[in-house]
Amino acid sequence: MSIKKYILFLFLILTAKGFSSIDVDSLIKRADTAQRDKEKIRLYIKIGNAYLTRDMPKSFEYYTKAVELSKNNNYSLQYIYSLENLAVYYRLIDEYATSRKSFLARIELSKKEQDKN
Numbered sequence: 001m002s003i004k005k006y007i008l009f010l011f012l013i014l015t016a017k018g019f020s021s022i023d024v025d026s027l028i029k030r031a032d033t034a035q036r037d038k039e040k041i042r043l044y045i046k047i048g049n050a051y052l053t054r055d056m057p058k059s060f061e062y063y064t065k066a067v068e069l070s071k072n073n074n075y076s077l078q079y080i081y082s083l084e085n086l087a088v089y090y091r092l093i094d095e096y097a098t099s100r101k102s103f104l105a106r107i108e109l110s111k112k113e114q115d116k117n
Contacts, residue, residue, distance in 0.1 A: 024050045041066045041078045045085055056093060063089055080109050 024047060031043035048062035063086045070078035087102035 037069055037073050038075060038078060041070050041075065041082065044069070045081060048085055048089070052089065052092070056089070060086075060089055076109060076113055080106050080113070083109070 027043055027047045027050065031040050031047065034040045034043060044062045044066035048059045048066065051059035051062065063082065066082040067079065067086055069075075070082050083102050083106040087099045087106060090096075090099035090102060
């Protein structure tokens with residue numbers, strides 16, 4: 001799949017109407033009480049997705065939490081997913097260079113993960 005098609009695919013998924021109906025408060029409570037970091041990362045991404053069409057600064061806050069937590073714990077797959085979501089965020093706020101940088105980092109990490117397996 002070409003990068004352009006992939007970006008379009010992600011954009012369509014993340015802006016789908018379903019994200020606006022997610023109960024963000026319950027996700028935040030679950031993230032606050034989650035005992036495993038991988039679960040927190042997954043929830044941070046979901047929260048970021050839920051805020052993406054409603055509150056961009058909040059979306060950025062939770063995507064950044066996911067990126068930092070996954071990077072600090074060397075959770076490569078979660079880091080890849082976090083970078084991907086952050087790249088979509090940057091794309092939506094018209095920061096194309098930063099979005100491209102995040103997508104390219106995600107692609108490079110994905111290639112490294114494939115080489116490990």
